[in-house]
Amino acid sequence: MIGGEFGKIIARQKAGEKLELGELLVSESGENKILMQVFDLIYGSQISQQNLELISGMKLEENADTEFFDRNLRNYMLARLKNLVTINKEKAFVSKLMPSFFSEIKKEKKDDLSFLTKPENPLFIGNLRSGSKMLDVPIYLEGSRVLSHHILIAGTTGRGKSVLISNILWNLISQDYCGILVLDPHDEYYGRDKLGLKDHPKNEKVSYYTPKEPPAGAKTLKINLKTIKPQHFDGVVNFSDPQRQALILYYKFFGSNWINNLLFERKIEGVTFHDQTVAVVKRRLLHLLDLEIQGENIITKGIFDINAGINTIYDIIKELEDGKVVIIDTSSFSGAVEILIGSLIATELLNNYKFYKMKGTLSNSPVISIVLEEAPRVLGKEILESGPNIFSTIAREGRKFKVGLTAITQLPSLIPREILANMNTKIILGIEMKPERTAIIESASQDLSDDDRNIASLDIGEALISSNFAKFAIPVRIPLFEEIAKKDIGSKKQEKRDFSGIKISYN
Amino acid sequence: MKFAHLADCHIGSWREPKLKDTSTLAFSKATDKCVKENVDFILISGDLFNTSFPRLDNLKTAVNSLKKLKDKGIPVYIIPGSHDYSPSGKTMLDVLEEAGLFVNVVKGEEVCGKLKLNFTIDKKTGAKIAGMLGKRYSLEKKYYENLMTENLEKEKGYKIFMFHSGIDELKPEDMQNIITQPLSLLPKNFDYYAGGHVHIVKDTKIEGYGTIAYPGPLFPNSFSELEKLERGGFYIVENGSLRWEPIQIYNIFKITKNCNGKNPEQVYDEITSEIKHKEFNNTIVLIRLHGTLSSGKPTGIDFKEIFSILYGKSAYFVMKNTSALTTKEFEEIKIDVKSVEEAENSIIKEHxxxxxxxxxxxxxxxxxxxxxxxxxxxxxxxxxxxxxxxxxxxxxxxxxxxxxxx
Structure with a gap:
């Protein structure tokens, strides 16, 4: 340790060692240890820049066979370090100490990190990473708090967002403290034709809804028109004020049969609409809900139905409240339909949880997180300019009711600053674009102002966790999904089959 | 091909002395109708009996009906349901099957840890019948999860699958809390799915699955079922088209009163004036009261007198339900009206x-x-x-x- 200032300490690297950006180092200072991280690497030399340029010129231009005397003493690497945390007897505190001047710093050892314990409600993110090395130290956050206070997962395509989500979901299946709703626009998490959540040893805690050929155990996604309310369209369809009023009036007058009556343009006593209002609303609803009118009948072509699916939303919410992971395959829908489904579930779920809070029974219910891919579609500045929707409401006040979002995006800069600030845990994967990095850094829970280069250099599967529920921004490596899944599947004990009551002939 | 599809006969279900023989009577009526209709065979999709060892008097009457069918050469195919199944496999159903009164079609082999169900072929029609039993709390779901479906789905010919489970996708709104399972667990490509367990009358065609039908019980099994269904029945399936045959044992008369803001005397007066000019011959009268009384308590309503008037007017049986009736004078008691299974389920989950x-x-x-x-x-x-x-x-x-x- 040879100089610098708090948060920007300069250390000299011993010859033969190879420090990396993001590497973790430990300094011992009396009873305390200080965990530090390399955020910059620079060359150092006892020889002046002018002489170095001259010597290099001699080598390049004249092929001179030059060699430094005491080369390890004269030329070396300097690392710039920032304090992460002060450790005292297996407890970690926000760092307010500087290491002693000229003291030695070492690479971290497992013992130094024993303060990283497994909380009561663990949410596994990955293994601690020192530079590019993955350490045998699993990183768990306190899941019930992290999930209710929202997670933002940001990273460029191909940096490991899907693997991270698959891992998180896989590990949460075994936990009873949370229910997770996944709107899956790429139908990638259940694993219809590949290894996926269906293969989890506790797959009875996974529920999968799909509109197309449900595999054994999956449910057909059908939603009854009676379960849709006008507010579910907020943020889905941009209705004008008169159109919105028409929706609300139909709902007030006809109750759960409002869509049916609106589609047949039935009159509401004492109410007159502008000529085109109902016709436009009708046309937009027919298009969005994939319906057709033939004579006196409504023909349903998509997932919205007049007979089936009356309990779908109820069942999904019940499963979430039972701590299950519910995956909705939205791969065959337009974005608007996917958001409408999400809006339907999220609205009713939040209403339930508000009711539980009012009754004083909310503590008995698990925390619920809603996984939203391409989050700016519902949380983007542009969409929110036309008014709030259920997802922005959850982002602002969901934590009070144990309902959170897990928002995934490669463009965090499109999300308003206020909502980004409400996402109290950010899992940052590699981001090349400067404005996107800036948006994340400016809203992070820890000071990441020196981590811009670090974030830009994050490789596939490397991440940085910034969270209100972590003492420092934790570098992690995300294990491959196949590795963790196969390990769990392999350790599952073969259950004895029980077919009692059936007359079986054993072969 | 013409066959009958019955389910949820629940022989021996009612404990009230006046109703305890009703389900047996309904079964006899149904089998008589089947003989009259000259069906080729009869399917009973679970819960023929209300327990695995029914009372002897009920058993005797049921055996009598089954014997008549046997004598007429009408085969009966059954599956055990959640009420008449037993984990040890020892039930009265086995005894009756041994006596040749029906065939339990839930038979198979265990192949590499999987359950392979075998078909039972009806000799006269060639219909191929396979089936899965039902268990309490829908524990049969585990069986379905380990079921080999390929052999069932690839078999050619007219195929019937008998099952005793609720299906998520077909569950009505008022049965939200019952435990059901996804449709995708049923094997595909059957012509007819003979369902039981859920007491609804419903038939629907689903792509890839054929007709899925629930005939409902032969006689309603509870106060609320009597209110909702009024009578039981079964399907007659003839060349692919379905006809629901009602079984009328008694007439039903419903008295439903919203008691909000009324006192017990007013409620009494309203009920007695409603029944004043009516006769109730061979009728079950159902009185359901709900709301909040402005004064007095529910027991202040003179039910003894109301019952007496109704019996005086030849009512066969009178029942009342006041579980949703409260009063302003006393602390509200919250009662969740649930089935026994639902109540047990929520208590288990709580603990x-x-x-x-x-x-x-x-x-x-x-x-x-x-x-x-x-x-x-x-x-x-x-x-x-x-x-x-x-x-x-x-x-x-x-x-x-x-x-x-x-």
Whole structure:
């Protein structure tokens, strides 16, 4: 340790060692240890820049066979370090100490990190990473708090967002403290034709809804028109004020049969609409809900139905409240339909949880997180300019009711600053674009102002966790999904089959 | 091909002396109708009896009806349901099958840990029938998860699948809380799916599955079912088209009153004036009161007198339900109207995880509790000695716990 200032300490690297950006180092200072991280690497030399340029010129231009005397003493690497945390007897505190001047710093050892314990409600993110090395130290956050206070997962395509989500979901299946709703626009998490959540040893805690050929155990996604309310369209369809009023009036007058009556343009006593209002609303609803009118009948072509699916939303919410992971395959829908489904579930779920809070029974219910891919579609500045929707409401006040979002995006800069600030845990994967990095850094829970280069250099599967529920921004490596899944599947004990009551002939 | 599809006969279900023979009577009426209709065969999709060992008097009448069918050459194919199934496999159904009164189609092999069901072929029509039993709390879901479907789906010919389970996708709104399973667990490509367990009358065609039908019970099994269904019935399926045949044992007359803001005397007056000019010959009268009385208590309504008037007008049986009736004068008692199974289910869930055991998570605990409750809910049979009853219970429990109980 040879100089610098708090948060920007300069250390000299011993010859033969190879420090990396993001590497973790430990300094011992009396009873305390200080965990530090390399955020910059620079060359150092006892020889002046002018002489170095001259010597290099001699080598390049004249092929001179030059060699430094005491080369390890004269030329070396300097690392710039920032304090992460002060450790005292297996407890970690926000760092307010500087290491002693000229003291030695070492690479971290497992013992130094024993303060990283497994909380009561663990949410596994990955293994601690020192530079590019993955350490045998699993990183768990306190899941019930992290999930209710929202997670933002940001990273460029191909940096490991899907693997991270698959891992998180896989590990949460075994936990009873949370229910997770996944709107899956790429139908990638259940694993219809590949290894996926269906293969989890506790797959009875996974529920999968799909509109197309449900595999054994999956449910057909059908939603009854009676379960849709006008507010579910907020943020889905941009209705004008008169159109919105028409929706609300139909709902007030006809109750759960409002869509049916609106589609047949039935009159509401004492109410007159502008000529085109109902016709436009009708046309937009027919298009969005994939319906057709033939004579006196409504023909349903998509997932919205007049007979089936009356309990779908109820069942999904019940499963979430039972701590299950519910995956909705939205791969065959337009974005608007996917958001409408999400809006339907999220609205009713939040209403339930508000009711539980009012009754004083909310503590008995698990925390619920809603996984939203391409989050700016519902949380983007542009969409929110036309008014709030259920997802922005959850982002602002969901934590009070144990309902959170897990928002995934490669463009965090499109999300308003206020909502980004409400996402109290950010899992940052590699981001090349400067404005996107800036948006994340400016809203992070820890000071990441020196981590811009670090974030830009994050490789596939490397991440940085910034969270209100972590003492420092934790570098992690995300294990491959196949590795963790196969390990769990392999350790599952073969259950004895029980077919009692059936007359079986054993072969 | 013409066949009848019955389910949920629940012979012996009603405990009220005046109704205890009703389900047996409904069964006799249904089988008589089947003979008259000259059906080729009869399907009973679970819960022929209300317990695995029904009372002897009910059994005698049911056997009499089954014997008539046998004598007429009408085969009967059954599956055990959640009420007449037993974990040990020992039920009255076995005895009756041994006597040749019907065929239990739930038969198969275990192949590499999977359940392979075999078809039973109806000799006269060539219809191929396979089936899966039903268990309490829908525990049969595990069987479906380990079911080989390829052999069932690839078989050619007219195929019938008998099942005793609720289906998520077909569950009506007022049955939100019953435990059901996804449609995708049923094998595909059958012509007819003969369902039972859910007491609804419903038939629907689903792509890839054919017709899925629930005929409902032969006679309603509770106050609310009497209110909703009024009567039972079954399907006659002739060359692919369905006809629901009602079984009318008694007429139903419903009196439903919203008691908000009324006192017991006013409620009494309203009921008596409604029944004043009516006769109730061969009728079950159902009185449901709900709301909040402005004064007095529900017991202040003179039901004794109301009942007496109704019986004086030849009512066959009178029932009342005041579970949703409260009063302003007393502290509100919250009553959740649920079926016994739903109430048990929520109590089990509330108490899960109180004792921590290694390698024993909530799901396992729930499954064990439900299986044990199922095994322990069996009743001592008429003529069964205490040591025999004890032995039978031990056998069933040891099967659930996978241990030897000596």
């Amino acid at each position: 899960l995880g109180q004792i921590k055991l290694k390698n024993f998570d909530n799901e396992k605990e729930e499954l064990l509790i439900k299986s044990l409750m199922e095994a322990l809910s069996t009743e001592k049979q008429e003529g069964e000695t205490n040591p025999d009853f004890e032995r039978r219970i031990k056998e069933e429990v040891s099967k659930v716990l996978d241990i030897d109980v000596k």
